[in-house]
Amino acid sequence: MKIVILDGFLPTRGDLTFDALRAYGEVEFYPYTAPEERAERMRGAVAVYVNRCALGREELEACPTLRFIGVTGTGYNMVDLEAAQEYGICVCNVPAYSAAAVAEMTFALLLEISRRTAFLSDYLHAGRWQDPLDKTVAGARSFELCGRTLGIVGLGDIGRRVARIARAMDMRVLACRSRPASGEDECGAVYTDFRQLLRESDIVSLHCPLNEGTHHLIGEAEFAQMKPGAVLLNTARGALVDEAAAVRALESGRLLAVGTDVLSHEPPEEGDSLFLHEHCVATPHVAWAPVETRERLIEVCAQNLGCFLAGHPQNVVGMPGLSK
Numbered sequence: 001m002k003i004v005i006l007d008g009f010l011p012t013r014g015d016l017t018f019d020a021l022r023a024y025g026e027v028e029f030y031p032y033t034a035p036e037e038r039a040e041r042m043r044g045a046v047a048v049y050v051n052r053c054a055l056g057r058e059e060l061e062a063c064p065t066l067r068f069i070g071v072t073g074t075g076y077n078m079v080d081l082e083a084a085q086e087y088g089i090c091v092c093n094v095p096a097y098s099a100a101a102v103a104e105m106t107f108a109l110l111l112e113i114s115r116r117t118a119f120l121s122d123y124l125h126a127g128r129w130q131d132p133l134d135k136t137v138a139g140a141r142s143f144e145l146c147g148r149t150l151g152i153v154g155l156g157d158i159g160r161r162v163a164r165i166a167r168a169m170d171m172r173v174l175a176c177r178s179r180p181a182s183g184e185d186e187c188g189a190v191y192t193d194f195r196q197l198l199r200e201s202d203i204v205s206l207h208c209p210l211n212e213g214t215h216h217l218i219g220e221a222e223f224a225q226m227k228p229g230a231v232l233l234n235t236a237r238g239a240l241v242d243e244a245a246a247v248r249a250l251e252s253g254r255l256l257a258v259g260t261d262v263l264s265h266e267p268p269e270e271g272d273s274l275f276l277h278e279h280c281v282a283t284p285h286v287a288w289a290p291v292e293t294r295e296r297l298i299e300v301c302a303q304n305l306g307c308f309l310a311g312h313p314q315n316v317v318g319m320p321g322l323s324k
Contacts (some may be wrong), residue, residue, distance in 0.1 A: 002065075003305070004045040006033040007053040011072045011294055011301075018049070020302035022307060025235070040208030042066065047305055050078060052266070057083040064324070068308050070301050071317070073100065077210050077236060081318040092304040096157040102261075103161035105287035106205055106235045109259030112124035112281045113231055116140045146170040151201030152293045154178075154208030154236070155189060163187040164206060174201060178208070198225040202293030203233060210237035218242065223249040229256045235287045240262040243274040250279045261287045 003021050009031035012018065021027050025046070033041055039062040042048055047068040048055070055069065060083045068078055069251045071093040084091050110119070112118055120140055123129060129137060150166045152159045155175040163173045167188040174197045175189035184190050198204065204226065208214055218232065219242035226232075232255060234241055243264055249255040257278045260281055265272055266285055275282035288294075 003027045003047045003049070004042055005029045005072075006038065006041060007031070007051045008049070008072075010051045011297055013289070013294070015291060018298060018301070020298065021049075021305065023302075024295065024305055029089070032067065032126040035256055039063065039289060042075055045220045047308075049301065052078060054078045055084075060084060060087050060089060068092070069318075070304050072297060072301055075209060076317050077237070084318045089318070090308055090313050090316060091310065092313060092315045094297050094300045094304070095315060097300060099157040099161050099288050101293040102158045102207075102235050103165060105261055105283070106158075106162050106183070106207075106233055106259075107165055108229070108234055109235070109261065109281050110203060110205075110285070111144070113257045113259050114145055115142045115298045118281075126323055132241055133257040138152050148176060149200055151175070151197040151204045152189060153194070153206050154199065154206065155185060155187075155191075156207060158235075159187075159205075159207035160185070160187040162207065163189040178213075189195055195225060199227070201230065202227060202317045203231040206236045206240050208236060208240065210239055212268040214243040215239055218246070220245045220248075222308045226254070228254060230254075232258045232260075234258070234260040234262055236262065238266065241274075243272065246274050247277055250277050257281065261285055 001024060003057050005018055005026045007030050008018060018027060018029060024147040030041060038059050042059060044065055045063060046065055047070065048066060049070040049072055051072045055078065057080050060066065066089055069084060069089055069091045071079065074093055074095055076091060076093045079091055081091060123136060146169060149172040152162055152173065152175040155177045159175065163175065164187050166173050173189040174192050175185060176194045181191040217240045223245060246258055246315055250258065261283045262285050264274055268275055274280055304315055
């Protein structure tokens with residue numbers, strides 16, 4: 001059986017391998033696959049793994065042998081699920097493997113915004129702190145998180161971990177999700193609706209999937225409803241945010257800062273400007289990258305294929321439907 005890994009560099013990063021998949025067949029590993037190379041590399045494959053490599057109807061139609069797509073991550077918006085169903089292809093992801101790492105990154109971004117550690121460290125390393133009355137040091141605004149309100153959009157595995165960390169720091173936590181809920185969640189978050197969350201939160205943190213309903217979930221209208229001087233955090237998907245609107249909100253002072261691990265275009269394209277803004281703390285989609293996190297990811301990726309071949313697939317996000 002031919003197994004193809006189309007963009008394996010990001011999960012492996014030179015220190016891990018997908019060797020566990022060799023128990024199921026012949027493995028072809030590609031660090032990266034350009035769009036025009038996808039159909040050819042997939043030819044004859046029964047199983048294909050993708051991380052950010054998009055598989056649309058055209059690629060699936062060109063590979064009639066394909067029966068399994070393994071997503072080496074949690075988000076699966078890069079796969080055309082409707083086409084996969086039509087062609088009888090099972091699609092599986094890896095849920096929850098990075099919950100701890102992404103929650104930690106969420107607070108790494110927030111703590112950098114609130115305490116300016118990287119800025120002050122760079123300033124000190126440059127030998128510029130010479131005066132005890134240094135105006136740059138004194139002017140590096142910081143603020144306490146204790147007592148602030150954190151609004152979590154999407155209270156799944158990651159959102160709940162973020163809530164627990166926030167509660168441990170004596171923050172008030174609000175949450176909303178696609179399925180309306182009321183009362184208090186076991187993680188200490190109080191459920192509310194999206195609009196109230198925007199109005200009352202000092203910090204808004206995004207932890208929801210990207211789909212047609214959440215594309216540009218945060219845009220001009222939403223920024224206008226947020227508290228003046230609020231902070232926006234995004235460790236989910238870049239396109240949840242209208243980045244041009246975010247830049248305008250930063251420029252106007254409506255937003256104090258943005259902390260993001262994700263962008264609409266990755267790597268960024270010419271003309272993208274959010275990540276360059278002085279009040280944006282940005283990292284290159286690495287919240288999920290600790291070695292322990294990636295080890296769990298690859299282990300479950302192999303288990304997903306084994307379960308599929310054994311006739312009891314797990315972590316299914318797209319069920320096989322009509323065969324061709």
